[in-house]
Amino acid sequence: MPAPERSGGLKRFLVRLPLALVGAVVIWYLLRAVYNPALCAVTQFVARTYEVPPASLIMERDNDALIGRSDLRADSGWLKISLTQIQFNLVPFLALVLAMPRWFGGGGWRRVLIGLMVLALSHVLALLWQAKCYEAFSLGPWSRATYSDFARNVYGGLRYFFDIPVTFTLPLLLWVWAFPERVFALAGMPAPAATR
Amino acid sequence: MSALKAFLATPAGRFILRYVVILSVGFLVLALRPVSQRVVYPYTTFVAHEARIALNLFHEHATVTGQVLSSPRFSVAIYNGCNGLEAILIFVCGVMAFPAPWRGRIIGALVGFLAIQVFNVVRVVSLFYVGIYRPGWFNVSHIFVWQSLVILLAVVLWLGWVNRYARARA
Numbered sequence: 001m002p003a004p005e006r007s008g009g010l011k012r013f014l015v016r017l018p019l020a021l022v023g024a025v026v027i028w029y030l031l032r033a034v035y036n037p038a039l040c041a042v043t044q045f046v047a048r049t050y051e052v053p054p055a056s057l058i059m060e061r062d063n064d065a066l067i068g069r070s071d072l073r074a075d076s077g078w079l080k081i082s083l084t085q086i087q088f089n090l091v092p093f094l095a096l097v098l099a100m101p102r103w104f105g106g107g108g109w110r111r112v113l114i115g116l117m118v119l120a121l122s123h124v125l126a127l128l129w130q131a132k133c134y135e136a137f138s139l140g141p142w143s144r145a146t147y148s149d150f151a152r153n154v155y156g157g158l159r160y161f162f163d164i165p166v167t168f169t170l171p172l173l174l175w176v177w178a179f180p181e182r183v184f185a186l187a188g189m190p191a192p193a194a195t196r
Numbered sequence: 197m198s199a200l201k202a203f204l205a206t207p208a209g210r211f212i213l214r215y216v217v218i219l220s221v222g223f224l225v226l227a228l229r230p231v232s233q234r235v236v237y238p239y240t241t242f243v244a245h246e247a248r249i250a251l252n253l254f255h256e257h258a259t260v261t262g263q264v265l266s267s268p269r270f271s272v273a274i275y276n277g278c279n280g281l282e283a284i285l286i287f288v289c290g291v292m293a294f295p296a297p298w299r300g301r302i303i304g305a306l307v308g309f310l311a312i313q314v315f316n317v318v319r320v321v322s323l324f325y326v327g328i329y330r331p332g333w334f335n336v337s338h339i340f341v342w343q344s345l346v347i348l349l350a351v352v353l354w355l356g357w358v359n360r361y362a363r364a365r366a
Contacts, residue, residue: 010359014352021348025340063335084339091344096351157227165223168282168347176212184208187358 010186017099024094036060036083039120043127058131067131072142079134086126086167090119093171100179111178122170126162133159207295214293222285232276237263240279246313247274247320256324265320270327272320278338280316280346284309287350296361304357308350315349 040060048054055071060083067079097103097112104112132155136147147155176183203209225231244260251258251267258267263274291304319342326337 010355013355017348017352021344025344028340029336082335082339084335088339088343089347091340092347095344095348160227161223164226164277164282165220169219169286171347172286172351173216180208186355189208189211189358 009182012101013099013186016101017095020098021091021095023098024091027094028088028091032063032084032087035087036063036065039083039087039123039127040065043124043131046124047128047131056131056135058127065127065130067134069135069139072139076139076142079130079138081127081130083127086130087119087123089167089171090116093119093174096171096175097178100182103179108179115174115178118174119170122162122166125158126166129155129159129162211293211295215289218293219285219289222289226281226285236276236279236281239281240274240276243279243313243316243320244274246317247324250317250321251324258324265324267324270324272324272327274320278320280312280319283312283316283346283350286347287312287353290350290354291357294358294361300361304361308353308357311353312346312349315346319346 037060040058043065044056044058047056047058053071055069057066057068057070059066061080063083064080065083065086067081068077093115097115100108102108136143136152136155139146204213226236240263241260244263244265247265248258248260251265256267256269258265260266265272265274287308288305291301291308294301296304323334323338323342327334330337
């Protein structure tokens with residue numbers, strides 16, 4: 001009888017999920033003091049690797065990112081954006097993982113680690129596109145002289161893509177990728193590995 | 197390449213492919229300026245009015261201007277990303293991509309849409325009161341807790357719908 005088994009697995013998952021969410025929020029609330037400055041530093045490094053002169057500035061202040069340029073006047077303006085909005089999707093990812101019983105077994109911890117690294121990479125890119133959009137749209141004549149209309153469209157599209165679709169769906173896709181058999185079992189579908 | 201083909205030959209693989217395609221198209225459509233102007237903004241204003249009605253049940257004397265929900269005690273602006281459309285899209289695309297009869301998909305999509313709507317109003321109202329009584333907690337509640345909850349709600353609703361449908365078939 002597959003249905004009761006499936007239903008029991010789902011029930012266990014649903015019972016664990018609220019507690020897993022609390023755990024994920026606590027873990028992330030504690031870790032963000034380290035993660036946010038690292039995110040800004042890595043993004044600044046990536047931004048500077050392909051610009052001449054390397055002048056992008058991305059700094060962390062009270063869980064916000066301050067974005068500017070070192071080759072412009074100090075009063076030319078800074079963009080302040082919430083880093084929480086960029087990296088909050090680690091919380092649903094961790095919650096979905098922690099809600100799976102024995103998630104760390106069978107190499108699960110390794111796949112979770114890879115999932116976290118992919119999410120971190122998406123955060124770097126999300127922050128990078130925010131910085132590029134700020135430079136391309138918000139610095140008046142300097143923006144118009146430095147960035148073409150095409151570049152503005154590309155950066156605008158990338159910012160939307162990483163701001164909404166990636167932020168909201170990547171945790172789900174990584175969760176399915178990390179535990180395909182168990183996630184599809186929750187949904188009552190034959191898992192890819194089992195039918196291969 | 198053969199591993200990918202083998203994966204896509206499975207029901208789960210075909211579901212994932214359909215889901216990613218439908219979801220990508222959905223997000224692309226939502227990003228189009230005419231859709232944004234004629235659907236997303238009016239929908240966000242509608243969410244603000246729903247929250248206003250709920251707040252006024254508690255005698256908040258709330259009003260809506262554009263997408264800004266205000267009372268004499270607090271104001272919040274409801275932006276794209278806070279209107280629940282992403283969770284609705286995640287859920288509805290999951291329902292549409294699943295190999296179920298169309299009647300089941302349409303009923304599932306409608307019920308899920310309504311459930312996420314109600315949940316989103318509860319979210320906006322609760323954030324309003326967090327803003328009044330615990331403004332220091334607003335950012336954490338808004339993003340860490342409620343945005344995560346909205347994503348998880350979409351997953352839970354989808355799992356519930358699939359299990360109910362799958363059990364009906366079994």
